[in-house]
Amino acid sequence: MAQISMNKQPAASSQWHHILYVLRENPVTMLAFALLGMFLLCAILGPALVPYDPLATNAARALEPPSWEHWFGTDNLGRDVFSRVVVATRLDLSISVAAVALSFVIGAMLGAVAGYWGGWLDAVLNRLLDTIMAFPLFVLAMGVVAALGNTIENIIYATALINIPFYARLVRAEVNIRRDAGFAQAAKLAGNGDLRVLALHIFPNALPPMMVQVSLNLGWAILNAAGLSFIGLGVRPPTPEWGIMVAEGANFIVSGEWWLALFPGLWLMLAVFTFNLLGDGLRDMVDPRKRS
Amino acid sequence: MLAVRDLAVGFQTRKGPVNALRGVSFDLAKGETLGLVGESGSGKSVTSYALMGLLDAGGQIRQGEITYSGMDLRRASEADMRELRGREISMIFQNPRAALNPIRKIGHQLEDVLRRHGRASRQDAKAKAIAALEAVRIADAPARYHAYPFELSGGMCQRVVIALALACDPQLLIADEPTTGLDITTQKAVMDLMGDLIRARGMGAIVITHDLGLAAQYCDRILVMKDGAIVEQGAPEQLFSAPRHAYTRRLVEATPRLGASIRSLLPAEARRPEPQHHVHNRPLLEVRDLYKTYRGKSGPVSAVKGLSFQIKAGQSLGLVGESGCGKSTTSEMIVRLQDPSQGHILFDGQDIAATPAARFARHPLRRDIQMVFQDATGSLNPRDSAAAAIGAPLARIGRMRGAKRAARVAELADLVGLPQNLLSRFPHQLSGGQKARVGIARAIALDPKLLILDEPTAALDVSIQALVLNLLVDLRAKLGMSYLFVSHDLNVVRLLCDEVLVMKSGEIIEQGPSAQVMTAPQHPYTKALLAAAPQPPQRPTAK
Numbered sequence: 020m021a022q023i024s025m026n027k028q029p030a031a032s033s034q035w036h037h038i039l040y041v042l043r044e045n046p047v048t049m050l051a052f053a054l055l056g057m058f059l060l061c062a063i064l065g066p067a068l069v070p071y072d073p074l075a076t077n078a079a080r081a082l083e084p085p086s087w088e089h090w091f092g093t094d095n096l097g098r099d100v101f102s103r104v105v106v107a108t109r110l111d112l113s114i115s116v117a118a119v120a121l122s123f124v125i126g127a128m129l130g131a132v133a134g135y136w137g138g139w140l141d142a143v144l145n146r147l148l149d150t151i152m153a154f155p156l157f158v159l160a161m162g163v164v165a166a167l168g169n170t171i172e173n174i175i176y177a178t179a180l181i182n183i184p185f186y187a188r189l190v191r192a193e194v195n196i197r198r199d200a201g202f203a204q205a206a207k208l209a210g211n212g213d214l215r216v217l218a219l220h221i222f223p224n225a226l227p228p229m230m231v232q233v234s235l236n237l238g239w240a241i242l243n244a245a246g247l248s249f250i251g252l253g254v255r256p257p258t259p260e261w262g263i264m265v266a267e268g269a270n271f272i273v274s275g276e277w278w279l280a281l282f283p284g285l286w287l288m289l290a291v292f293t294f295n296l297l298g299d300g301l302r303d304m305v306d307p308r309k310r311s
Numbered sequence: 312m313l314a315v316r317d318l319a320v321g322f323q324t325r326k327g328p329v330n331a332l333r334g335v336s337f338d339l340a341k342g343e344t345l346g347l348v349g350e351s352g353s354g355k356s357v358t359s360y361a362l363m364g365l366l367d368a369g370g371q372i373r374q375g376e377i378t379y380s381g382m383d384l385r386r387a388s389e390a391d392m393r394e395l396r397g398r399e400i401s402m403i404f405q406n407p408r409a410a411l412n413p414i415r416k417i418g419h420q421l422e423d424v425l426r427r428h429g430r431a432s433r434q435d436a437k438a439k440a441i442a443a444l445e446a447v448r449i450a451d452a453p454a455r456y457h458a459y460p461f462e463l464s465g466g467m468c469q470r471v472v473i474a475l476a477l478a479c480d481p482q483l484l485i486a487d488e489p490t491t492g493l494d495i496t497t498q499k500a501v502m503d504l505m506g507d508l509i510r511a512r513g514m515g516a517i518v519i520t521h522d523l524g525l526a527a528q529y530c531d532r533i534l535v536m537k538d539g540a541i542v543e544q545g546a547p548e549q550l551f552s553a554p555r556h557a558y559t560r561r562l563v564e565a566t567p568r569l570g571a572s573i574r575s576l577l578p579a580e581a582r583r584p585e586p587q588h589h590v591h592n593r594p595l596l597e598v599r600d601l602y603k604t605y606r607g608k609s610g611p612v613s614a615v616k617g618l619s620f621q622i623k624a625g626q627s628l629g630l631v632g633e634s635g636c637g638k639s640t641t642s643e644m645i646v647r648l649q650d651p652s653q654g655h656i657l658f659d660g661q662d663i664a665a666t667p668a669a670r671f672a673r674h675p676l677r678r679d680i681q682m683v684f685q686d687a688t689g690s691l692n693p694r695d696s697a698a699a700a701i702g703a704p705l706a707r708i709g710r711m712r713g714a715k716r717a718a719r720v721a722e723l724a725d726l727v728g729l730p731q732n733l734l735s736r737f738p739h740q741l742s743g744g745q746k747a748r749v750g751i752a753r754a755i756a757l758d759p760k761l762l763i764l765d766e767p768t769a770a771l772d773v774s775i776q777a778l779v780l781n782l783l784v785d786l787r788a789k790l791g792m793s794y795l796f797v798s799h800d801l802n803v804v805r806l807l808c809d810e811v812l813v814m815k816s817g818e819i820i821e822q823g824p825s826a827q828v829m830t831a832p833q834h835p836y837t838k839a840l841l842a843a844a845p846q847p848p849q850r851p852t853a854k
Contacts, residue, residue, distance in 0.1 A: 206703065213669060
């Protein structure tokens with residue numbers, strides 16, 4: 020036992036060193052992780068951080084421009100825009116993370132099976148994915164939400180559905196090129212059946228490119244969820260959500276109250292930006308070959 | 312013609328500057344063929360890139376002079392160098408397929424070069440391209456003019472690359488491992504062709520190779536490089552009969568050749584008496600009428616046609632043949648990674664071909680048949696440390712856990728000569744020889760009765776190859792395993808195997824005790840194979 024724990028410890032600490040190395044080497048990755056940390060903080064502690072109740076109306080202070088008291092101004096019902104934007108982080112991140120996790124798992128399983136066994140299974144799955152991709156994806160998501168009903172779960176399902184093909188195709192290609200790799204054959208000689216070879220030896224090697232896909236996808240998923248809410252499908256007012264806030268704020272831009280739409284929009288943009296920057300860093304962290 | 316003086320090249324890397332060349336000096340006369348020999352990392356390729364002005368970003372000539380026909384190449388402008396490359400100095404790269412544009416007909420690629428250097432006009436380009444193809448002895452050149460690279464064999468592609476390199480009558484030809492990856496008879500054809508062309512045109516040539524035998528056969532003078540410096544130079548006979556530098560001596564000894572024993576490949580101080588292995592008179596593996604047919608685009612393709620042979624317990628059998636002869640298919644069927652179309656594979660009297668390959672992972676005989684793969688790098692999972700790779704069969708089949716497994720892994724590492732502190736490393740942190748050891752340790756982890764070795768030393772330097780071959784000999788004596796040794800290199804097979812099978816197009820064309828097949832081959836194909844293997848000049852074998 021002593022030997023095992025001795026072996027484990029350097030491995031864990033070397034992983035930690037590697038992460039630190041990646042962060043130090045690339046300032047952009049560092050920035051992305053800092054922003055991610057901020058968003059996670061908002062998502063977890065959001066309601067406790069903000070100065071006002073995001074749902075509390077105050078007709079006396081409606082449509083005030085940004086000030087020290089109300090950093091992002093107030094909306095037509097006198098609610099604090101800053102509080103609403105920060106509190107909405109939790110909902111928007113949950114929707115996108117749940118949707119991406121769902122499409123990651125389903126897409127990875129479909130793609131791995133298609134890439135490993137090939138044949139008619141591969142052909143059928145590929146045509147199925149082609150069918151999904153043949154629709155304009157946002158319209159497909161709209162259709163799903165409209166048909167299933169206007170709930171948060173359905174937004175998640177719709178967002179997951181339109182992202183599945185991307186994962187499935189990526190995994191299929193990554194698994195396919197490693198199907199007959201030496202290490203896969205060696206794993207079979209070590210007594211692993213096909214399923215174990217696929218799940219434990221081939222699939223993990225597809226993770227680095229998957230990580231890039233995940234982080235880009237998180238950005239898209241946030242945009243998608245916000246987009247659905249923007250056109251009235253999805254989260255319903257008065258729940259604070261970036262898409263609805265932009266949609267509601269848009270009505271007031273003409274009359275000069277720009278802050279209603281601008282700040283939720285900027286916040287949304289920052290979130291998408293963060294996830295897009297995250298990809299390369301995440302990939303380098305899960306790739307053992309980048310270690311040295 | 313070419314004079315290199317005190318050339319030093321450095322690279323900037325993540326871990327600081329690295330000196331690739333440290334003061335290399337040599338001359339090349341007109342019409343002379345110079346061999347640049349060394350193991351990987353010795354700086355032989357960097358030398359050629361420096362000559363051509365093609366160093367990677369980060370590479371830089373630190374000092375020294377390169378003079379070509381009175382011209383200072385180091386100070387030549389990029390435009391001058393472009394003119395020079397192709398017209399005066401030409402290069403042949405390692406991988407002919409990668410050097411050709413895959414989506415352009417080879418004739419058009421030749422025309423591009425001819426016209427780029429003003430050697431042909433639009434009207435006569437085609438005729439000149441065909442003439443160039445004929446010059447490299449491509450049969451039916453007018454038809455091949457329209458071929459794409461993927462339609463040609465590796466040897467044909469290399470001929471096209473040579474035609475491209477010689478299209479503008481260069482004065483100096485640099486060939487960087489021109490025959491790596493080619494079959495041995497193809498290698499001979501390509502090298503003979505190159506030698507003839509060089510002689511006929513009176514060019515100077517630099518042949519870069521890791522194969523001392525090949526260099527000795529085709530070069531007038533050989534430079535031996537190590538760690539970015541030239542350690543010795545001289546005529547091939549002199550280098551072989553009286554190597555002055557210790558490193559040259561080691562290299563010469565490690566090169567398998569006629570009359571050498573497996574221990575004589577090692578440096579003198581590391582030689583121990585060769586252990587005897589015991590061959591029992593009981594068949595361990597019996598292959599009967601084995602067929603493998605693939606479904607091809609244009610009908611079925613027979614890879615293996617009715618193979619029958621046996622391996623006795625403790626015996627080492629060599630399986631020799633060129634690419635496409637079905638030797639890899641055969642070994643994969645025996646190790647149960649592929650199913651035969653027809654036939655039986657009896658292991659200790661039990662037909663293992665009756666269990667489909669997909670279900671063989673849980674077969675009780677799985678532990679007794681293991682394999683060492685050709686490409687040591689590709690056979691290790693990049694995400695697994697060396698210890699995890701070696702321990703994998705112990706965990707799955709041996710059901711060993713925790714400390715017991717760790718102890719067995721450590722024991723195996725000792726057995727194959729892998730330092731314990733390397734066990735926690737990942738494959739990309741290990742050298743080629745170390746990866747080969749990990750692969751061998753993994754294969755012998757469960758004490759298999761039959762070990763299939765698929766060209767285990769093909770990607771290794773000769774000195775590492777010598778160590779690995781000797782390790783295999785020791786392990787065989789210690790553990791009493793039988794080997795099926797698959798290889799294209801007859802010199803290596805002769806050293807290791809008791810009996811040898813020669814395969815061609817899926818059939819056995821000759822078999823017998825290896826000494827007999829090697830010295831008195833019966834089949835013309837075996838004779839051709841033996842004749843094509845480069846033989847270094849004879850020298851008294853060190854005792």
